Amino acid sequence: MSKLSIQLPGLDLKNPIMPASGCFGFGREYAQLYDLSKLGAIMIKATTVEKRLGNPTPRVAETPAGMLNAIGLQNPGLDKVMSEELPWLERFDVPIIANVAGTLTEDYVEVARRISTAPNVKALELNISCPNVKHGGITFGTDPVIARELVEAVKAVSKVPVYVKLSPNVTNIVEIAQAVEIGGADGITMINTLVGMRLDERTGKPVIANGTGGLSGPAVKPVAIRMVYEVYKAVEIPIIGMGGVTNTQDVIDFMSAGASAVAVGTANFVDHFVCSNIIDELPAKLKELGVTHIKEIIGRSHR
Amino acid sequence: MSKLSIQLPGLDLKNPIMPASGCFGFGREYAQLYDLSKLGAIMIKATTVEKRLGNPTPRVAETPAGMLNAIGLQNPGLDKVMSEELPWLERFDVPIIANVAGTLTEDYVEVARRISTAPNVKALELNISCPNVKHGGITFGTDPVIARELVEAVKAVSKVPVYVKLSPNVTNIVEIAQAVEIGGADGITMINTLVGMRLDERTGKPVIANGTGGLSGPAVKPVAIRMVYEVYKAVEIPIIGMGGVTNTQDVIDFMSAGASAVAVGTANFVDHFVCSNIIDELPAKLKELGVTHIKEIIGRSHR
Amino acid sequence: MIQQERMIVVRQSEIAHHIFELTLQGQIVQEMNPGQFVHIRVSDSFEPLLRRPISIANINKEAGEVTVIYRAEGRGTSILATKQVGDEVDVLGPIGNGFPVDAIPEKGTALLVGGGIGVPPLYELSKQLNARGIRTIHVFGFATENVTFYEDQFSTLGDTHFVTVDGTKGTKGFVTDLLEELKPEFDVFYSCGPLPMLRALENFYPDKPGYLSFEERMGCGIGACFACICKTTEQQEKDYVKVCSDGPVFPKGVVQL
Amino acid sequence: MIQQERMIVVRQSEIAHHIFELTLQGQIVQEMNPGQFVHIRVSDSFEPLLRRPISIANINKEAGEVTVIYRAEGRGTSILATKQVGDEVDVLGPIGNGFPVDAIPEKGTALLVGGGIGVPPLYELSKQLNARGIRTIHVFGFATENVTFYEDQFSTLGDTHFVTVDGTKGTKGFVTDLLEELKPEFDVFYSCGPLPMLRALENFYPDKPGYLSFEERMGCGIGACFACICKTTEQQEKDYVKVCSDGPVFPKGVVQL
Ligand SMILES: Cc1cc2nc3c(=O)[nH]c(=O)nc-3n(C[C@H](O)[C@H](O)[C@H](O)COP(=O)(O)OP(=O)(O)OC[C@H]3O[C@@H](n4cnc5c(N)ncnc54)[C@H](O)[C@@H]3O)c2cc1C
Ligand SMILES: Cc1cc2nc3c(=O)[nH]c(=O)nc-3n(C[C@H](O)[C@H](O)[C@H](O)COP(=O)(O)OP(=O)(O)OC[C@H]3O[C@@H](n4cnc5c(N)ncnc54)[C@H](O)[C@@H]3O)c2cc1C
Ligand SMILES: Cc1cc2nc3c(=O)[nH]c(=O)nc-3n(C[C@H](O)[C@H](O)[C@H](O)COP(=O)(O)O)c2cc1C
Ligand SMILES: Cc1cc2nc3c(=O)[nH]c(=O)nc-3n(C[C@H](O)[C@H](O)[C@H](O)COP(=O)(O)O)c2cc1C
Ligand code: FES
């Protein structure tokens, strides 16, 4: 299987496939279904300093070839993640990418400082799609200066490489990508969800209690591919691509556009074995494409 | 059918349904299928000063519940539209909304000045999703100041009300909407397409010759609804909503979010009678919702 | 253990207005218990995208068959209703913690209260309670006569009472109206149905042990995504439960109603 | 006139590897001509979204039936291949300007050159030419033997020659190799197939009148969206033509190759 291996800052991946943050919890549930050691990595649910109970329900709604979610970063809090979830995951031979969230720079710094010391956490993923309370609620990930400063602060404390997860809800994603690269990011993960809304057919009110939700699933793939393609041209650091991946071909597409690895989110809810199946199917797909190592696919759209 | 009538600046609509710009040409083809006088209005293909041949082919690609297009504003140019297309459309009892495009402010002004004198053109729709060559290719619609100035310039010459078509590819669509309102826009039409890309499965290269294309169809509806919802709260001028409308329920959804009328784009390629069918189905739908006039639906999400 | 299986349609029919009874055959039937549900993918395309949670209504382990009863109303269930004998359906299950059949003393009496499309899981429950020698009383509320089903099936298991909102079948009103009238004697109640019904029931029998089955919009269906959270009452240690993996059945008093 | 109709599947079968022959019944058959196409919606859902353009291969006006032959490869055509007798298929058509059957002198000879999935429209054309007393010569190129079809059908209409890239059937090579060898005498050529073939053919017979059928990705299929543009040669007055409404068949020399 070494034709699938990928080396990225902090991450020695058996293969480039990993579940996306928030779509795989802390691994316990999917561990009932298959051996998590098979995965390239696992991106765990966003962790915040304090436990969070998240938004009122309904939290999800279906849309054409997609879904909306407004979970609200529900998680048991840093202490519990450090004492219960991460140690439990140590039984698997798989690097963990810890998704870090907060509303103040200090929150991110605190989570990053501590979670990056966990033995199986090999990289952080900064979820900069959260509103920054200090800057009047403007999302960290929509302003290049705020984004860069956040990355600098986190880099100063993290013991492992830091990947930054970009929000697609911006006019110019390249600008944000370059800013976080300058800030010291070791890699980029993209994309997070697009902000969307669904209305109840009868009442006309938003289905999701929170009003808006994040759009994910196949519907967003063309936007994600375009953004990965653009960012690949503009930065030197590696990209972990995601947004609407449901099958092996989608993985090839993201890597062609410039991703060095690929995360699978929503599709885990539809085909619970999707990550495992893609990993099984990749070697045959590479053969079909006449490629000996999956690395050769990375960025081929640009050649 | 008066329970479907809607009055908007310059537009006396029999019903709130109109084909979206670029998806209905100048009406000739769909006129073979049904009587265009049935429509609330027609948004004609973007018109530029000079004729444009558009982009190389392939210009369209299919995506999950959506499609990409990069037609490149192909049109016969202002003279021909004025001398051939608009007069031909006069045979129908239907107001025309002329979609105006360009790469310099002067282009917009020139098209607006002349096309707004055509007897059946009752309103303009400024397509501000074009790159502004003077400002280094930055899209008119992504910068509030540039957008406002463009609207002011066009308002100064137009003989009919001016609607501005917003691009969804921005960090803050409310800011742009407010800017064009201040600039004197009589209404807003939204949304234009999201920038996306599809890769060829075998080669990894973009399917669309232009590289990127505009994403439309059901996939984008949640984003469009969210944006209409947000803009409705922030401006006083009316909104014509669009993005993924395929059926009568979608029309209700857009109007609930705050649209006063609704345009149908991509769906005309899938069900060529969709506009006509929706108009037929609306009265029964209103009955089902216990509403006597469709106006009552406008903005009900917010009540 | 939860598994994902392509089950085979062995029967499908419309048993009431827009109410379908679908029987599927497969391995995973062997693991099923009353009150659990299956998460059904109605189409191999991504439109509609999400699975649909549907309760297990009847388990036949010998034949390897499970029956579900569902209302075909929305996009997904309407597609499910078009499946024909021999078609394959992608099913994830069995999921969740069902009704505790042994939560009732021997020779005791169980009150089963169902509302609309909440009635189906009570059928397998009633079968298993009866098999244990428990007496069952069935009180079911529906909107109107033409959406009622399984009267004969339940009647062979115990006293069966219907109530309809419009009075077209049985008493007119809500289940609590009928319970007021019947004043049934029982040891434990089991219920599945709309939230207002569950709430009314909890208030109606403050001193009786009871088990309630909940519904919530789902993503993963297995406990990973935090979509289907219910807040718990103040007496609980945990702040929340997940309907999919902790439920869908909870002892009364656990979930904030 | 173009119409939208829910046609009924009366036959469907796989006649070569991944090549399907589908016969549909409906009113719009009465309006059809060889070389025109239909725009097929393969699913009532929005996944896949766009219609698929497929050429008319055989018209039977008495029975009200049209036959199309297509390769089931992508998402849409694979779904089309699952349609069964009695199913409805949403068809828009007939569309475009087909092959001019009368562009050839009486008792003349027509050369029909097809490549792969470009062969089907030549069948109805050949039938109609033969009905007019025109002699037809058929020269068809395919990738390999197992994707060839309709040898018998064409053979009853005229001389029929196959060429395959791998030599598994007929001559090995491309249609032009075979034409080099055959040196057929004819008055007008008609062709449908991949662009390189059309290009080669135009160069091969610079002095003969010919008609070529083009393919381009489509949106609307009726001339409204400007998706399917082809640039024209310098000799033309118009800068471009639309494959859907101006074509798909053009006299040689119109489209820039
Ligand atoms: C544990 C559990 C057991 C259930 N058992 C049954 C049963 O036995 N029979 C039955 O008819 N129904 C049952 N339901 C409700 C059933 O899941 C919904 O009616 C169904 O998902 C609606 O799908 P649709 O395609 O008809 O509607 P759509 O409107 O297309 O659904 C859109 C989305 O909303 C979700 N959704 C809509 N309504 C509900 C709901 N009430 N609960 C959860 N999700 C919903 C859908 O799953 C889908 O993701 C159960 C629900 C749960 C949570
Ligand atoms: C006028 C015309 C006549 C045709 N006649 C036939 C025929 O008789 N038999 C046959 O097998 N094929 C024919 N084709 C090609 C056929 O349209 C495509 O093979 C088919 O659309 C591919 O769809 P899919 O679902 O298999 O592929 P997908 O990959 O799912 O298609 C994705 C999108 O690309 C479009 N597309 C892909 N390939 C082509 C193509 N070659 N031409 C145009 N659009 C394409 C599809 O329509 C769809 O919109 C014809 C094309 C045209 C333009
Ligand atoms: C239910 C759900 C919860 C999510 N939670 C998180 C999260 O906690 N942190 C985060 O960075 N992204 C989160 N995401 C975003 C995904 O990680 C991913 O970026 C996005 O869904 C696009 O990928 P997909 O289309 O494959 O789902 C969540 C997505 C979903 C659907
Ligand atoms: C093929 C095509 C061509 C388009 N051309 C134009 C155009 O010329 N001017 C414009 O303002 N919008 C144009 N649009 C955008 C549509 O008017 C509409 O805003 C968008 O497609 C979203 O609506 P829909 O999802 O219903 O298609 C075009 C869209 C498509 C699909
Ligand atoms: S549906 Fe995902 S946690 Fe319950």
Ligand code: FES
């Ligand atoms: S496909 Fe729309 S113009 Fe030809």
